[in-house]
Amino acid sequence: MKLSDDEKRMRDGEQGESVRMAMEILAALGEIYGAERLIPIRSAHVAGLSLKSHGLAGAQWAEDMASGGARVRIPTTMNVIGVDRSRDLKLPGDWVRDQMRIERAYECMGCYGTSTCVPYYCGFVPRFRESIAWAESSAVVFTNSVLGARDNREGGPSALAAGLTGRTPLYGLHLEENRRGDVLFRVSAPLRSTADYGAMGSYVGRMIGTRIPVFEGISSPDTEDLVYLGAALASSGGVAIFHAVGVTPEAPTREAAFGGRKYEVAEISEKEIAEGRRKLTSAKDRKVDYVAIGCPHYSLNQLRKAAGLLEGRRVHPGTVLWVHTNAAIRNMAAQLGYVQMIEAAGGIVTQDLCTVLGNPEALGFRTLATDSPKMAFYAPGSNGFQVWYGSTEECIETAVKGAWPSADV
Ligand code: F3S
Numbered sequence: 404m405k406l407s408d409d410e411k412r413m414r415d416g417e418q419g420e421s422v423r424m425a426m427e428i429l430a431a432l433g434e435i436y437g438a439e440r441l442i443p444i445r446s447a448h449v450a451g452l453s454l455k456s457h458g459l460a461g462a463q464w465a466e467d468m469a470s471g472g473a474r475v476r477i478p479t480t481m482n483v484i485g486v487d488r489s490r491d492l493k494l495p496g497d498w499v500r501d502q503m504r505i506e507r508a509y510e511c512m513g514c515y516g517t518s519t520c521v522p523y524y525c526g527f528v529p530r531f532r533e534s535i536a537w538a539e540s541s542a543v544v545f546t547n548s549v550l551g552a553r554d555n556r557e558g559g560p561s562a563l564a565a566g567l568t569g570r571t572p573l574y575g576l577h578l579e580e581n582r583r584g585d586v587l588f589r590v591s592a593p594l595r596s597t598a599d600y601g602a603m604g605s606y607v608g609r610m611i612g613t614r615i616p617v618f619e620g621i622s623s624p625d626t627e628d629l630v631y632l633g634a635a636l637a638s639s640g641g642v643a644i645f646h647a648v649g650v651t652p653e654a655p656t657r658e659a660a661f662g663g664r665k666y667e668v669a670e671i672s673e674k675e676i677a678e679g680r681r682k683l684t685s686a687k688d689r690k691v692d693y694v695a696i697g698c699p700h701y702s703l704n705q706l707r708k709a710a711g712l713l714e715g716r717r718v719h720p721g722t723v724l725w726v727h728t729n730a731a732i733r734n735m736a737a738q739l740g741y742v743q744m745i746e747a748a749g750g751i752v753t754q755d756l757c758t759v760l761g762n763p764e765a766l767g768f769r770t771l772a773t774d775s776p777k778m779a780f781y782a783p784g785s786n787g788f789q790v791w792y793g794s795t796e797e798c799i800e801t802a803v804k805g806a807w808p809s810a811d812v
Contacts, residue, residue, distance in 0.1 A: 404433040404572070405440045413568055421473030425564035432561055433572030442573045446529060447475070447566035448522055448537035449514060450482035451559030453760035454502040455785070462501055465508035475513040479566035480522040481506075482539045483700070485761040487753045488518070489730070498762050514566065518755035519729030521630070521700045523550070526731075531652055534577050536565030540643070541699045541777060544633035547644035549626070551652035553577045556643045576644055582653060583662040584646055586611055590620035590671040598794040599676055600628040601776030604635025606679030610669070613641040617660040618671075619648045627702055634699050635776035639682075683779035683792035686770050689810055690721075693768035693788070694802040695758040696795060697727030698775035705795070706736040706752070710744035712799040718749030719805030723768065730754045750802065759785045772801040 406414060414430065416423040429441060451457065457465070485502045486494060510516045517525055520539050529535045529552035537543055538557040546552040555575040557565065565571045575581055588607060594600055607616050616636065624632075624647070636642035646654035654660035696709065709726055718724045726745055728736070733754045736742045742752045758771070758778055764786045771788040773779050779792040791797075791807045801807050 404430060404438055406430070410441055410570065419472055421468055421471055422567055425567040428560055428564040429568065429570060429572055433574065436572060436574040438572035438574040440573055441570040442534055442577065443569055444534050444536050444565060444571050445477055446527060446535050446537070447477060447479040447562050448482065448527075448535075448539060448542060449479060449509065449559055449562045449566065450538035452482050452505055452509065453485040454498060454505065455485060455760055455762070456559070457505050459501060462504045462508070465505055469508040469511035473512050473567060475566035477566060477569045478527065479514045479563075480517040480527050481509055481514050482518070483520055483757045483760050484518050484755050487756050489754055492751075492753070493766065494762055495765050498765070517729060517731075519700050520757070521702070521729065524700070524702055524732060525729060534571065536562050536571040538562040540637035541630070541634035543643050544637045544645065545630055547576055547582070548633055548646065548651050549629050554643070556641070582644060583615065583664050584617035584660045584666055585614035585664070586616050586667045586669060587657070587661075588616055588618050588669050588671050590618055592671050592673045592676045594621065594624070594628070594676075596794045597625070597628050597631045598680070598774050598792070600624065600632040601635045601774070602676045602679035602683065603671055604632040604679070605639045605683050605776045605780065606671070606675045608636040608638065608640030608642055609682065611640050611642065613643070615644055615646070616642065617646045617648065617654060617657070617666070619657060621647045621650055624650065625704070627705055630699055631776060635780075638777040638780045680792060683776055684790060685783050686789035686791045686807070688770055688789065689806045691770045691772045691791060691801050691805065691807055692722055693763065693770065694722060694724045694772045694798050695727065695763070695778060696774045696798050698757050698759065698773070698778040700757070701726060701728040701732065703732055703735055703739075706732065706741045706745070707739070708795060709799060710741035712796060713745055713748040713750060713803075716748055716803050718802045722802055722805045723766075724750035724802040725758070725763070726750055726752045727757045728752060728754060758782060764788065772798050772807055774798045
């Protein structure tokens with residue numbers, strides 16, 4: 404791989420050991436994927452910051468990097484961590500302490516402590532065709548598909564390396580020719596809720612793996628619908644980009660989405676949506692002790708909706724309701740009164756953390772209800788929960804009644 408003179412100086416350690424290590428990571432990645440060169444980027448997003456992902460060795464490594472002088476040179480945001488910095492959620496003390504070591508180390512390296520998987524809701528919005536180096540699969544698929552930015556599915560180390568150098572290898576989805584569709588999904592099912600988009604993403608993700616889906620027949624989705632569709636595709640499958648004809652920027656027409664490539668065709672009827680939903684549900688017992696919504700982190704619109712559904716009601720005494728978002732959106736929602744409405748009903752609006760990467764299982768919960776296809780996919784393995792998956796309305800109803808509304812899946 405060709406390196407510029409400046410990049411060679413970084414590789415040779417002239418700008419410090421952390422930059423040298425970062426260049427080594429990027430050069431190795433470039434060699435593996437056949438990149439000709441590195442390209443400059445303007446933003447990075449580092450994930451894998453939860454104590455679950457980092458572990459104690461990772462916390463020590465991050466502290467060593469920070470004290471050794473590692474500093475990012477481009478705006479670098481941080482993904483979700485495993486604690487809420489604004490309140491005590493009664494999580495184990497050593498968990499909180501060690502998680503905060505990681506948070507502080509990365510902030511010391513110059514990263515923004517956004518602690519969210521939706522930095523694009525907080526002012527970090529890459530331009531159309533701009534190359535970036537973001538980790539966090541749900542954010543990657545959103546930036547590629549909905550914003551038309553260019554990003555590979557970075558891991559935490561490669562995203563940090565990109566932040567430290569301002570470079571990423573030129574391969575994969577940074578190249579126009581690798582962004583075309585592979586399979587056309589003709590959608591005849593009515594998509595009535597964000598949960599239907601999530602169920603469709605779950606069905607398609609399992610079927611398509613890492614190939615690129617193109618949806619036809621989706622009309623005027625909300626941004627949140629596309630966020631949850633992408634999160635489902637990226638978790639149930641390995642999808643990093645999708646197109647929706649007439650909706651997403653690189654698919655004004657079916658022809659543009661495929662760019663002359665041959666493609667397979669599949670149908671999405673109500674049967675496939677029901678199948679996607681079934682695959683996300685693993686619970687049998689209708690009694691629910693934990694309802695968690697907001698994965699990816701809720702937008703202001705979603706918080707308003709949850710607040711409206713809870714108005715004048717109370718969360719069941721045997722059930723805990725957590726609504727996940729980030730500090731920026733939580734502050735705005737508090738200013739508008741939505742946080743107070745949810746918390747007056749007995750729910751908690753968390754910031755910084757999420758169920759999958761946090762440790763709510765330490766509080767003894769067993770059965771989860773969620774409107775998140777990603778949380779439903781990961782929580783059985785990550786948290787040991789049995790899961791009910793459905794709409795926001797079903798989840799709020801469950802929080803109030805203490806039981807999932809119907810045994811039919
Ligand atoms: Fe975000 Fe955590 Fe879900 S990082 S996408 S809320 S698993």
